[in-house]
Amino acid sequence: MIAVSIPSQLIAYTDGATRVMAEGATVAAVLDDLDLRFPGLKFRVVDEQDRIRRHMRIFVGPDEARTVAAPVGGGDQVLIFGALSGG
Amino acid sequence: MTHAIQLLVGSRKGAWIYRSDTARRSWSVEGPLFLGQIINHFVRDPRDGRTMLMAASTGHLGPTILRSTDGGATWAEATRPPAFPKGDPHGRSVNHSFWLEPGHASEPDVWWAGVSPPALFRSGDGGDTWESVEGLNLHPRAMDWFPPEGGTPDGAILNQVVIDPRDARHMYLATCSAGVLETHDQGATWRPLNQNVRCDFLPDPYPEFGQDSHYIALAPSDPDRIWQQNHCGIYRLDRPAERWERIGEAMPADIGDIGFTVVPHPRDRDTAWVWPMDGTEVWPRVSPGGRPAAYRTRDGGATWERQDRGFPAEQGWFTVKRQAFCGDACAPAGLYIGTTGGEIWMSDDEGGTWRQVAAHLPEIYSVVAVPLRP
Numbered sequence: 001m002i003a004v005s006i007p008s009q010l011i012a013y014t015d016g017a018t019r020v021m022a023e024g025a026t027v028a029a030v031l032d033d034l035d036l037r038f039p040g041l042k043f044r045v046v047d048e049q050d051r052i053r054r055h056m057r058i059f060v061g062p063d064e065a066r067t068v069a070a071p072v073g074g075g076d077q078v079l080i081f082g083a084l085s086g087g
Numbered sequence: 088m089t090h091a092i093q094l095l096v097g098s099r100k101g102a103w104i105y106r107s108d109t110a111r112r113s114w115s116v117e118g119p120l121f122l123g124q125i126i127n128h129f130v131r132d133p134r135d136g137r138t139m140l141m142a143a144s145t146g147h148l149g150p151t152i153l154r155s156t157d158g159g160a161t162w163a164e165a166t167r168p169p170a171f172p173k174g175d176p177h178g179r180s181v182n183h184s185f186w187l188e189p190g191h192a193s194e195p196d197v198w199w200a201g202v203s204p205p206a207l208f209r210s211g212d213g214g215d216t217w218e219s220v221e222g223l224n225l226h227p228r229a230m231d232w233f234p235p236e237g238g239t240p241d242g243a244i245l246n247q248v249v250i251d252p253r254d255a256r257h258m259y260l261a262t263c264s265a266g267v268l269e270t271h272d273q274g275a276t277w278r279p280l281n282q283n284v285r286c287d288f289l290p291d292p293y294p295e296f297g298q299d300s301h302y303i304a305l306a307p308s309d310p311d312r313i314w315q316q317n318h319c320g321i322y323r324l325d326r327p328a329e330r331w332e333r334i335g336e337a338m339p340a341d342i343g344d345i346g347f348t349v350v351p352h353p354r355d356r357d358t359a360w361v362w363p364m365d366g367t368e369v370w371p372r373v374s375p376g377g378r379p380a381a382y383r384t385r386d387g388g389a390t391w392e393r394q395d396r397g398f399p400a401e402q403g404w405f406t407v408k409r410q411a412f413c414g415d416a417c418a419p420a421g422l423y424i425g426t427t428g429g430e431i432w433m434s435d436d437e438g439g440t441w442r443q444v445a446a447h448l449p450e451i452y453s454v455v456a457v458p459l460r461p
Binding site for chain 1: 145146147148149151164166168170171172173174175178179180181
């Protein structure tokens with residue numbers, strides 16, 4: 001299982017939870033798994049061409065995932081952040 | 088004859104609903120709704136009077152459609168918001184939905200959405216799921232009409248969908264980089280409708296397409312009459328003619344005929360209002376001279392009169408964006424504006440006098456007036 005850190009912008013989807021568990025061997029698979037339980041969450045983070053949205057950042061442990069193909073290992077932590085987006 | 092009005096207000100930071108008494112004198116407020124969400128358009132379905140849709144996004148998250156089927160009592164996110172098919176040949180993804188249009192009266196569950204980058208989406212289930220309209224989005228000229236580098240400071244937009252009330256298959260689009268497009272087969276095929284509309288930012292000042300059509304409106308009493316507030320002036324077209332007439336040249340020279348929007352009278356085909364803005368030099372996009380005013384024509388655009396009673400006489404630098412000027416169908420007609428400075432103003436005497444309904448809101452993107460009760 002993968003621990004996923006949920007930013008404030010997305011807790012409306014997770015009933016307020018800031019940390020949830022998911023499965024998957026890539027960031028895309030983890031997000032797909034989350035989307036099954038929290039419908040709509042993935043599209044707010046990743047666009048329809050599988051690009052991480054401009055003002056969202058995803059880390060696997062300390063390393064930033066530049067694409068959703070980034071691998072995730074068992075025991076890794078995935079952190080989703082809302083990045084800077086203006087005033 | 089007047090009746091109570093509900094104003095649906097979309098802003099850069101959320102939505103509000105203002106409700107009036109039957110005289111349109113006192114107003115109550117509900118909101119903010121979805122505080123912090125960017126609400127480009129907030130619309131109620133005139134066919135059932137209960138379905139409401141908002142075009143929403145935030146600074147961080149991707150775009151979505153928020154939807155109520157009980158007049159705003161409860162809200163849920165659309166199951167499948169507008170999105171291009173995966174593998175779109177132009178690599179597009181929806182940045183935000185900009186315009187929401189209830190379908191023709193004969194098609195009760197149909198909605199249309201104009202988005203950025205410019206594209207058209209259709210829903211057949213009251214706005215819950217959306218499909219790409221490939222007749223436009225994959226048109227062979229799509230990248231000519233909607234070049235990736237084209238568009239407004241907030242991105243290129245398909246800013247309006249307008250349906251002929253007499254024919255569900257006949258529709259117009261207003262866009263920021265192809266001007267007006269028309270279909271007679273409900274979106275399967277399209278062609279530009281821009282004859283004599285100026286483009287002062289292209290080598291050919293009167294191209295087939297390339298115009299920035301800020302807003303178009305069919306006269307409710309004569310849907311063959313189309314008013315247009317363009318990036319380059321105010322125009323009118325009486326179908327079946329194809330050649331627009333620049334009626335804005337009759338505006339005062341020190342005001343000009345640049346603006347974002349035009350509102351036709353609910354009953355008189357010759358009457359319409361515009362909200363001029365400063366389009367000189369670096370395009371300040373403010374009320375010309377810091378003196379806000381609407382301008383009204385009652386003769387189809389041959390002459391215009393200034394209507395500023397109630398507005399600041401000086402140092403008023405707001406303007407009014409595309410979806411933020413509207414009217415009601417009362418007699419006399421009410422007019423409503425939402426400003427870039429977060430104010431709502433109204434006139435209950437067809438622009439003769441104006442008064443402030445609300446202030447201190449975020450920058451207002453849309454104001455839609457509907458009868459309080461369907």
